[in-house]
Amino acid sequence: MEHLLPTYQRREMEAVQASGSYVWDAEGKKYLDFMMGIAVCGTGHRHPHVEASIAEQLGKVWHMSNLFRISGQETVAEQLISGTHFKGAFFCNSGAEANEGAYKLVRKWTGRNRVVSFSQSFHGRTFAMMGATGQEKIKQGFGPMVEGFDHVSYNSFEALEAITEQTAAVWIELIQGEGGVILADDTWLDALMERAQRVGAKIVVDEVQTGIGRTGTRYAYESTPLIPDVVTLAKGLGSGFPVGAILAAQGAEEVFTPGTHGSTFGGNPLAMAAAKATLELLFDQSALEHIEETGRYLMDRLSKLKTPSIVDVRGKGLMVGIEMTEEVAPVIDALQHEGLLVAPAGPNVIRLLPSLFVTKEEIAQAIRMMEHVLEQKAGVRG
Numbered sequence: 001m002e003h004l005l006p007t008y009q010r011r012e013m014e015a016v017q018a019s020g021s022y023v024w025d026a027e028g029k030k031y032l033d034f035m036m037g038i039a040v041c042g043t044g045h046r047h048p049h050v051e052a053s054i055a056e057q058l059g060k061v062w063h064m065s066n067l068f069r070i071s072g073q074e075t076v077a078e079q080l081i082s083g084t085h086f087k088g089a090f091f092c093n094s095g096a097e098a099n100e101g102a103y104k105l106v107r108k109w110t111g112r113n114r115v116v117s118f119s120q121s122f123h124g125r126t127f128a129m130m131g132a133t134g135q136e137k138i139k140q141g142f143g144p145m146v147e148g149f150d151h152v153s154y155n156s157f158e159a160l161e162a163i164t165e166q167t168a169a170v171w172i173e174l175i176q177g178e179g180g181v182i183l184a185d186d187t188w189l190d191a192l193m194e195r196a197q198r199v200g201a202k203i204v205v206d207e208v209q210t211g212i213g214r215t216g217t218r219y220a221y222e223s224t225p226l227i228p229d230v231v232t233l234a235k236g237l238g239s240g241f242p243v244g245a246i247l248a249a250q251g252a253e254e255v256f257t258p259g260t261h262g263s264t265f266g267g268n269p270l271a272m273a274a275a276k277a278t279l280e281l282l283f284d285q286s287a288l289e290h291i292e293e294t295g296r297y298l299m300d301r302l303s304k305l306k307t308p309s310i311v312d313v314r315g316k317g318l319m320v321g322i323e324m325t326e327e328v329a330p331v332i333d334a335l336q337h338e339g340l341l342v343a344p345a346g347p348n349v350i351r352l353l354p355s356l357f358v359t360k361e362e363i364a365q366a367i368r369m370m371e372h373v374l375e376q377k378a379g380v381r382g
């Protein structure tokens with residue numbers, strides 16, 4: 001790794017094979033993956049339907065400039081938008097890029113340049129999105145941030161006063177993922193929406209982590225009172241193939257006119273083959289019901305874990321956080337040793353983001369591994 005800039009604190013383990021909910025390392029050790037590339041492989045690893053779709057496209061056209069028609073984009077836009085109030089989609093390659101594009105969109109759309117976002121939020125690593133993000137640790141050392149971001153407390157009614165006639169947009173995750181799996185309150189969202197509409201501010205919902213079925217609906221906003229003007233997507237949209245998207249309500253087509261925004265790779269035929277197959281699998285009533293049901297089962301099983309070090313279990317669908325009294329890094333290492341891959345969400349929260357096709361048996365297996373590790377840890381503390 002000596003030739004890599006050390007931006008990540010990487011684990012040594014490398015997956016050399018993957019299928020469904022499992023990955024294998026070079027020694028042949030099998031792991032149950034409840035992390036899925038941090039909510040990326042929503043359909044599990046190498047879902048055959050997605051693999052076949054990419055393979056088919058591989059034998060046709062890999063890439064064409066956005067100066068040509070790419071009908072795959074029209075298909076995926078239709079899949080993303082049908083049954084919603086959105087009118088148009090723009091394709092890009094990542095969450096930060098989707099958010100950055102949405103930021104340009106709302107600034108030009110409203111002619112305003114202030115954005116209200118929330119403490120503990122995470123929106124990506126570009127300069128504007130570092131500005132939007134409500135976590136100091138990601139900004140340190142980079143000098144002055146992009147101006148115009150007002151950070152206020154999440155779920156606080158008083159904080160809504162920061163939304164004024166100068167506000168271009170309110171930028172929000174409906175479940176703060178990196179911030180610790182924190183859920184927005186519906187009555188608060190109601191008030192937020194009322195306030196934003198009153199002052200003419202757009203609502204941008206960052207669904208990079210919560211979108212594409214993760215919480216049991218196509219988009220997390222669908223189970224809340226919020227009606228966003230813009231939604232940003234990435235992670236789960238391509239099952240592991242890099243795809244991002246902006247969905248925008250009526251009016252955006254007069255803002256994002258030719259020459260105003262672009263992305264060389266955005267929406268290329270391979271990416272669209274991955275996204276099309278992913279959405280065929282996940283934007284399906286029975287798949288969404290499965291996510292709800294297995295999510296309930298997971299929460300129920302977790303809440304019965306008899307460990308005093310667990311303070312709270314929270315989440316929606318298959319995006320679940322376990323808050324602990326202790327630092328979770330050693331617990332996560334021990335779980336990996338046991339054969340279960342999970343992600344942190346801040347220092348005290350373990351985040352579970354399994355395949356959206358996870359089975360109850362796989363959940364039961366994960367619970368057994370957690371029980372074993374937590375019992376061992378409790379035993380050591382004695």
Ligand SMILES: Cc1ncc(COP(=O)(O)O)c(C=O)c1O
Nearest residue numbers: 094095096122123124177208209
């Ligand atoms: C809510 C949210 N927004 C934006 C991002 C940034 O996405 P990307 O890493 O694809 O740029 C993330 C990544 O974790 C995220 O969770």
